[in-house]
Amino acid sequence: MSGSAVKPIGWPWLLAAPAVLWLVVFGLAPLVFMVAMSFWKSTIFGTRPDFQFGNYVRQVAEPLYGTLLLKSLRIAAVSTLIALLVSYPLAYFLTRLRGVWKSVFIIGLFMPFWTSYVVRTFVWLPILGRTGAINAALLSLGVIDQPIDWLIYNEGTVYLGLVYVYTLFMVLPIYLSLDRIDPRLVEAAVDLGARPWSVLWRILLPLSWPGVLSGCIMVFLLGVGAYVTPRLLGGPSGIMYGNMIADQFLNNSNWAFGAALGSTLVLVVVFLLLTTGRWIGIRQVFTGGRF
C-alpha cells in the first residue's frame, strides 16, 4: 500500500451536514441573535435594533447584577458538588447490579423524570411544608410539638430541589464511564493489596473522569440558569440570576436588557470553563477520555 493519503469517497461533508445544520440553527443562530439583541433598545412600544452599550453599562453600574451572578455561580457549584457526591456511589452501585435488578433500578432512576420539572419541584411543598408529611409524622410521633418552619423556603431547599431535579444528568454519564471499566483492573488492584480508598482514587476515579466531568458540566450549566426552583422553594430570598433574566422578558418587556444579562451569563460560564478546563482536563469530555 502506498503512503499517499486516503482520498474520501463521495461527499463526506454531506454526512456532517445534518449535525452542522442542527448546530447552526439551534445552537449558533439563537446565541448570535441574543448577543445582537443585547445592543438593542427596548421601550414600551417594543424592542428596536440599535447599537449601544447601555445594557452592559447598567449591569456594571448596579451591584445587584454582580451579586446575583456570584450567588448563582455559588449555588450552581455547590449543587454540582452535592449531586456528584450523591451520584457517584449511586452510579457505582448500578454498575455492580446484574440482570433484572439493574433494569429495575435504572427505570426507578428515570421514573421521576417522566413528570415535568415544575411537578418535581412542587412536590417538595407537601413534603416539607408546615403541614407537610415530615412535620405531620414528627408531630404524630411526639418528637416535636410545633411544626418546624425551616424545612422549606430557604437556600438549603434550593440545593435540595436542584440536586433532585438534576441528579439524573450526573448519574448517567458517570454510570456509562464506570460501566466501561474492565472489572479485572479492580480485582488486580485488590489482589495486589490496594485498599478500597486507593482503588477509588487511583483506578475508578481517573478512568471515570470524563463521565464525572460531563455530569458536572451539565449540572452546573443547568443550575446556573435555574429560575423555577429558587422561585418555588427559595422563599422570600429565592432569587438567582435566571430570575432577573426571566423578569425582563415576562414582566418588563425589556428584551434587550434580558438579552444582555443572558449574554453576560454565557460569557462568564464560557470563561470559567476555559480557565478551569486545563486544570480539570476538560478536553477528555470532548475526546472520550483519549487524551
Add this chain to the structure above:
Amino acid sequence: MKRRAFLKHTGQALGAAAFAGLPGLTLAQQKTITAVFAGVILPDKVRPIVENATNVKLNNLPYVSPTDTVAKLTAPGGTSRYDFMVSVTNFMRGPLLGEREGQELAMALDMSKIPNAAKLLPLFRDETIRRAGKTYAVPIFWGYDSVVYDRKKIPEDAALTQSWKVLFDDKYAGRVALRDDAHQSIAVASMAMGHKKPFEMDTKDLAEVTKFLIAKKKNFRTLWTQFGEAVNLMSSGEVDAMYGWIVMRAVLQRRGLDVTNNWPTDGLLFWNQAAFIPKNAPNPNEAHAVLNAMCGVDYGLALTRETEYLVTSAGTAAALSANERRKLGYDILERKLNLVPLAWPRSMDAWIEAWGKVKAA
C-alpha cells in the same frame, strides 16, 4: 350494494340531514377564530353562551402576560395571526396605540357592530382605548387585588385587617405571603406606607419602599408565583393571609374554607382587561360579534357567577341582587375606598431592580 345505489342513498341521507339541521352540519358552518386571552374568562360553562350567540367558535391560545401579548402582536405577522385578544388595559394602551397615529397595532372598532359597548359601567367608560375619535379596545371585565385571609386566624373587624399593613405587621410574621412580582408587591407595600398614588412614586420614594420591604422580608413565609401555588398556601394552612386575587377567594370558599378578602382602606388595587382586534385580523366580523357578546348581560352574569370576576357591563351589575353586588365588589364606589388603578410605573426597570434588591438582601 352497487356503487350507484350507495351514492344515491348517501345523497338522500345527507340531504335529509341538512334539511333537519343536524348539529354536526350546523357546526360545520360555524367559523373558528383564533383568540388570546386568559382561560378564566371563558370557562366551560360560559363558553357556549358566547359561541351560541355569535355562531363563532373560539380557539383560545394560552395567555401568558400582557408583555407576552405585546410580543405576539409585534412579532413579524403578529397583527394578522390572531382575531381577538384581551389583556390588561393600562399595560396595552401604549403598545397598542403606538407612538403616533397610524402606528396602531389594533384596528379601529366598528362600534355599530358592538352596541353592548355603549352600556358600560360609568367607572370604565373612560378606560376605553381611543385615539382621534376612534376606539381601539373596550374593557370587558375587571377585578381587584386585596388581602385574602383566613377569618379563623385573623379578625375581620380589626382595623389592621382592613389594610395592606396586615401583610407587613410583625403580629403576623411568618404567617403571610406576598406575590413574587415587582409591580404589585411594591405597589401594595407603598400603599401600606401611606402612598396614595403608588405608580407615580419617584426614585426617592421607591428607595424608601425598598428599604421597608427589606426590613419586613423576614415576615413573609414565601412569595407565591402561580395561582395553584397561592391557593395551596392558604388551603394547606401554610399561611393565614396573602396578597390574592378574586378567583382565589372564590376557589378557597368553594373548598369550604372560611376565607374572605379585605377592603384595604389605604387603597384598593383594581384593574380591567380590554378586548381588541389586531389590525390585520383575518376574521374581523366574527371578532366584532364576539366582542359584542362579551360586553353583554348573559355572558356577564354567567362569568361573574362562575368565577366571581366582575364585568364592565352595567346591565349585568343591575341584574345581580344587592347581596351579590356587595359580596362580589360591584359596590366599590360606595365603599369610599381609595381606588388605585393598576398602571405602568414611571420606570418598570427601576421597580424590577428594587424587587431584585429586596429578594437578594
